[in-house]
Amino acid sequence: MPKISQRSIDEVLGKVALHEVIAQEAGVIFKPTNDGYKGLCPFHREKTPSFMVYNGPIPTYICFGAGCGEKGNVLTFLMKWKGFGFREAFDYAREWAKIPPEEHTSANYKPPPPAQESVCLIPWNLPPISSGIELPVVGKPVLVFNPGKGTTQINSPSHVHVYRSASGAPLLIVLRFQRKDGGKYFHQVTWKKGGIPTHPQLKGHWYQLAFEPNMRRPLYGLEDIPQWQQIKGQYILFVEGEKTRDAAARMLAIERLGILVLCNLGSTGAVNKIDWAELMESIRSCSSREKPLSVILWPDADVVLEKFDGTTINPQDKFVSKWQAEILKALDEYGLDKDAIVLRRVQPERGRESGWDLADAFEEGWTKNDFISWYLTHSTLMNDRVQSTEI
Ligand SMILES: [Zn+2]
Numbered sequence: 001m002p003k004i005s006q007r008s009i010d011e012v013l014g015k016v017a018l019h020e021v022i023a024q025e026a027g028v029i030f031k032p033t034n035d036g037y038k039g040l041c042p043f044h045r046e047k048t049p050s051f052m053v054y055n056g057p058i059p060t061y062i063c064f065g066a067g068c069g070e071k072g073n074v075l076t077f078l079m080k081w082k083g084f085g086f087r088e089a090f091d092y093a094r095e096w097a098k099i100p101p102e103e104h105t106s107a108n109y110k111p112p113p114p115a116q117e118s119v120c121l122i123p124w125n126l127p128p129i130s131s132g133i134e135l136p137v138v139g140k141p142v143l144v145f146n147p148g149k150g151t152t153q154i155n156s157p158s159h160v161h162v163y164r165s166a167s168g169a170p171l172l173i174v175l176r177f178q179r180k181d182g183g184k185y186f187h188q189v190t191w192k193k194g195g196i197p198t199h200p201q202l203k204g205h206w207y208q209l210a211f212e213p214n215m216r217r218p219l220y221g222l223e224d225i226p227q228w229q230q231i232k233g234q235y236i237l238f239v240e241g242e243k244t245r246d247a248a249a250r251m252l253a254i255e256r257l258g259i260l261v262l263c264n265l266g267s268t269g270a271v272n273k274i275d276w277a278e279l280m281e282s283i284r285s286c287s288s289r290e291k292p293l294s295v296i297l298w299p300d301a302d303v304v305l306e307k308f309d310g311t312t313i314n315p316q317d318k319f320v321s322k323w324q325a326e327i328l329k330a331l332d333e334y335g336l337d338k339d340a341i342v343l344r345r346v347q348p349e350r351g352r353e354s355g356w357d358l359a360d361a362f363e364e365g366w367t368k369n370d371f372i373s374w375y376l377t378h379s380t381l382m383n384d385r386v387q388s389t390e391i
Helices: 006-015 018-026 074-082 086-096 222-230 242-251 268-273 277-285 315-333 358-363 368-377
Strands: 031-033 036-039 051-054 060-063 142-146 151-155 159-164 170-178 184-193 204-208 235-238 259-262 293-297 341-346 379-381
Touching (some): 006 074, 006 086, 018 036, 018 060, 018 074, 018 086, 074 086, 159 242, 242 259, 242 358, 242 368, 268 315, 277 315, 293 315, 315 341, 358 368, 368 379
Parallel strands (some): 235 259, 235 293, 293 341
Antiparallel strands (some): 031 036, 051 060, 142 151, 184 204
């Protein structure tokens, strides 16, 4: 049988009304959104819709439901839902798109390899912490339950970082505690109704959240997105750690500079676990701007480390190359053009103590003008190839 040309496939993918196919085949009732449709996922049971269809040049679907992660185009859908082979799905979709069968050329087309379930990350979708729950505050004792060990701990946090969705709903909280010996430790907590074995009378409690390896994590600072969008902000600044993010967000008033400051949960090693959904959707909704967004990567002033075997690690390079790779991947995953953004990396001052960051800078008296002038004189454009060369 002759192969189906890529051109025919693109034509079918682009012409078919994906939401109509899914509505018809799986009985999903869709509601229109800004950029597509939303409905109950046909692949898993749910009460609130987390299944999205996006009206790009090629319509795609994705489910943000817990543990689901189904996504694809009309061919993926038909193969999965109806058990079709590729050609059968193509012919079926072609009829939906009302395209007459053609004399297929012999162009080589290989269907994409099936998605590897094991590496597919589950989007963040734990329910937000109910409104009305009093959130932990600095200096006030808070009881934290460890469900894995069944132990509880009461201590007063020295820092409280509330991760929120773009709508402002609290998703999880990072608590930082000071040890008596001067060390520090962190707990990621969220809220659960009901008591625990040692305190059965509690109406609810904070419990330590254990991240499954394949579970995505929200970005920190998303609650600023609506304001940033409203003023048509042109910049996104990624820094290392919540403390730095808070200091930078405080200093660089968003309504003045249009800079959305964000960081990820965990170290640079966890940048590949980010749930990009809300940020990418907001980039999508501002893709009509004339200028691409400037995305600034500002690492801590970490020095190059020499390992025992003589090789070196450059933490700054690692930070910028990790973010660059994951941002480009996320743009691709959400069907956005990589030209929607321009990436710049900042070179922090040399000779600083390792770990010196923007929070330290602002503590030293940096003003927003110092920030801007450092950015203008010490940042370089990164090209779209993933690289880790020194500037
Ligand atoms: Zn689903």
